[in-house]
Amino acid sequence: MKKLIALNLVALCSVFIFSCTKAPLSPKKDNPKEESPKEEQNKPSLPDGPVIPDFTGKVEIKVVFNDKPSTATAGFPQLKYNKSKAILMEFDDAALTVIKAYDKLSNTFYTDGCGNNKNYSLGLAVNGKNQYSDKEIGFYTNYAATYAQRLPLVLKGMDIMNHSFYHDEKGNFNNGKDREKNIKDLDAMILSNQGYKMNTLVVPTNLVGFHTSSSEFGYLGGASQGTFDKFEQIGKYTPKLKLSDIKPFEYLAIRRGFSDDWSEDGSHWELSNALFADNSFDFFEIGTHGLKDDDAIKNFNEWIDDIALKAKDNLIFCSLREFLEYTHIKDHVTKTQVIEGNTLTITLDYSTIPNKNISWYDLSLLINSDKAISSVSVNNTDFSLTYNKDTKLINIGKRKIKW
Ligand SMILES: [Zn+2]
Numbered sequence: 001m002k003k004l005i006a007l008n009l010v011a012l013c014s015v016f017i018f019s020c021t022k023a024p025l026s027p028k029k030d031n032p033k034e035e036s037p038k039e040e041q042n043k044p045s046l047p048d049g050p051v052i053p054d055f056t057g058k059v060e061i062k063v064v065f066n067d068k069p070s071t072a073t074a075g076f077p078q079l080k081y082n083k084s085k086a087i088l089m090e091f092d093d094a095a096l097t098v099i100k101a102y103d104k105l106s107n108t109f110y111t112d113g114c115g116n117n118k119n120y121s122l123g124l125a126v127n128g129k130n131q132y133s134d135k136e137i138g139f140y141t142n143y144a145a146t147y148a149q150r151l152p153l154v155l156k157g158m159d160i161m162n163h164s165f166y167h168d169e170k171g172n173f174n175n176g177k178d179r180e181k182n183i184k185d186l187d188a189m190i191l192s193n194q195g196y197k198m199n200t201l202v203v204p205t206n207l208v209g210f211h212t213s214s215s216e217f218g219y220l221g222g223a224s225q226g227t228f229d230k231f232e233q234i235g236k237y238t239p240k241l242k243l244s245d246i247k248p249f250e251y252l253a254i255r256r257g258f259s260d261d262w263s264e265d266g267s268h269w270e271l272s273n274a275l276f277a278d279n280s281f282d283f284f285e286i287g288t289h290g291l292k293d294d295d296a297i298k299n300f301n302e303w304i305d306d307i308a309l310k311a312k313d314n315l316i317f318c319s320l321r322e323f324l325e326y327t328h329i330k331d332h333v334t335k336t337q338v339i340e341g342n343t344l345t346i347t348l349d350y351s352t353i354p355n356k357n358i359s360w361y362d363l364s365l366l367i368n369s370d371k372a373i374s375s376v377s378v379n380n381t382d383f384s385l386t387y388n389k390d391t392k393l394i395n396i397g398k399r400k401i402k403w
Contacts, residue, residue, distance in 0.1 A: 044138060044147030046195040047155070047402040052382075055361055056351045059396060060379040063344040065371035072344040072369035074337055074394075076330035078243050080322075080364050081113045082393050085275060085315045086283035087307065088256075088323050090123035090161060090202060090223070094137050094144035095290030097297070098124050098153065104301045106156045108308050110315060113364075113393045114386035120304065121157030123319035124150065125202035125287070127164060128186040131171030138193055147194050154401055159319035159359065160196050162186055162214065164204040179213035187217065197403040199357040200321045202287065203227050211253050220355045221252035221324045223285055228253045240274060240281040248331040250354050252324060256285035262296035268303055276310040285320060325360045329353055333363065344369070348396075359400050367392040 065072065079086055091098040101122070109117040124145060127137050138147040145153075150160060165186040166174045175181045183201070190196050201214040201222030211229040214222050225239075235241045235255030246252065259268040271284045291297045307317065316323070334349040348363065361383070367373065369392065376387040376394055384397040 044193040045151045047151065049402065051195075051402050052400060054356065054358065054400070055382070055398065056353075057380075058350070059348045059383055061346040061348070061365070061385075061394065061396065062377045062379075063346070063367055063369075063373060063394070064375045064377075065342045065344070065369060066374040067371045068342050069339065069344070069369045069371040072337075072339050072367065072371070074335070074344070074346045074365040074367050076335075077364050077366055077393075079316055080326045080362055081111070081118075081316060081395060082364055082366060082391070083110070083113075083314055083316045084282070085311065086323060087272070087275070087315065087317045088122075088223075088254075088283065088285035088320045089317070090125050090285075090287050090319065092125045092163060092202060092287050092289055093167070094124060094126040094150075094163075095288070096143065096145050096149075097290035097292070098122075098145050098158070099149060100291055100297050101300060102153050102156060102158070104304050105317075108304050108317075110308075110311065110313050110317065112386055112395050113391060114388040114395060116386055118316075119157060120308075120317040121159075121319060121322070122317075123159040123161045123200065123202075123321060124153070125161040125163035126186075126190070127167050127204075128189045129166060129173065131166040131168055131173045134173040136189070136193075138189075150194065154196065157318065157322070159200070159321040160190060160194065160198055161200045161202050161319070161321070162190075162198045162219070163202045164207075164210065165189070167204050169207065177209070179207075179209040180217070183210070183213045183217050183219075191403060195402045197357050197359075199355070199359065200319075200324065211251075215251035218356060219251065220328055220357065221249070221254060221320065223254045223256040223287070223320055225256060225258055225287075228255070239271065239284045239286070241283050241285070243282045246327060249328065252327075254285055254320065256287050258287045260289050260292075262288075262291055262299040262303075264299070266299065266303075272303065272307050272310070283323075322360050325355070325358055326362055326364075328355055329358070329361065329363060342371075342374075361396075361398040361400070363396050365394045367394065 105120040108120045164182040199220045203210045203224035206227045231253035233253040233255050239257035259266045332353045334352045336347045338345045373389045378385045387394040
């Protein structure tokens with residue numbers, strides 16, 4: 001009975017803490033009688049360089065040992081860089097304060113297990129047009145993060161996530177209950193004006209049908225505090241999530257936590273403290289509408305510092321997409337291994353990966369062998385390579401940011 005009450009409480013709480021229940025682009029804010037946001041004159045900024053095609057080929061890694069090994073195999077760790085825990089985060093509604101967050105995130109690091117720093121990063125869930133004025137969100141200055149403001153953050157590891165073309169079903173301008181149109185039209189707008197292809201969803205408010213459309217559209221996964229359609233979400237009752245619950249997937253729905261209370265009482269502290277307290281769960285995802293004032297920024301910065309301290313370099317802090325793409329690729333790439341003399345050759349065939357919108361092609365491998373590693377090489381110069389002879393961890397990395 002007690003358990004039932006507890007579960008009901010959890011369910012009730014998740015009903016009350018839906019994100020975005022307050023209209024993010026409220027009529028008050030957009031009332032033409034008040035000072036309305038200025039439309040940006042500049043063209044959206046796009047990454048330099050040509051569009052590099054999706055990678056669907058093979059990568060060959062050669063591991064040379066200092067003697068002929070009797071056994072040598074390569075396996076994929078559960079998390080990139082062989083970390084044991086993860087925090088996934090996103091700012092909703094293209095929150096402008098994501099820029100303030102990145103002041104902190106881009107100066108906070110974990111290592112790749114091979115001596116190289118990776119800065120913390122997260123996702124930005126965006127809408128297409130304001131449902132009261134029909135103006136394009138990516139062009140607003142001093143209101144939401146514009147196309148131009150997003151680009152340097154993308155270069156620092158940020159992902160852009162689909163949060164529906166119009167946020168709500170109602171308003172002067174809306175797509176009603178047409179989830180497919182909301183997903184598809186926003187995807188086309190971001191592709192055209194940001195040069196960026198999205199691969200994950202954040203359900204707006206608690207609207208049913210978005211996960212289904214997102215999956216049918218070919219995205220890899222999505223998050224919500226309580227709406228999952230037909231999908232059996234990771235995190236049945238709470239956002240305290242276990243890696244062992246993730247089976248090979250083509251679309252994954254995840255229960256996330258949420259905090260707009262950037263104070264000592266905010267739920268972000270409870271989640272991070274619990275994550276490091278024991279091994280009862282491995283990761284959580286959390287969303288926010290942003291950091292409303294200097295106190296909120298201070299609390300966010302303290303929270304990030306506290307996480308970095310407690311993590312002891314055993315945690316990855318990134319977007320849902322970066323996390324999901326690693327998991328999806330390791331579960332679907334075709335790996336073959338051949339030992340010849342002192343050399344183990346690992347071939348990774350990316351053509352068997354179902355998802356076609358990959359941004360992070362990264363993989364980590366752990367070598368199990370009775371001989372020490374003398375050197376490692378990769379046959380494709382588009383991929384970065386790092387390795388650690390002591391732990392026998394190898395990382396290859398390649399990120400696509402322009403489509
Ligand atoms: Zn929202």
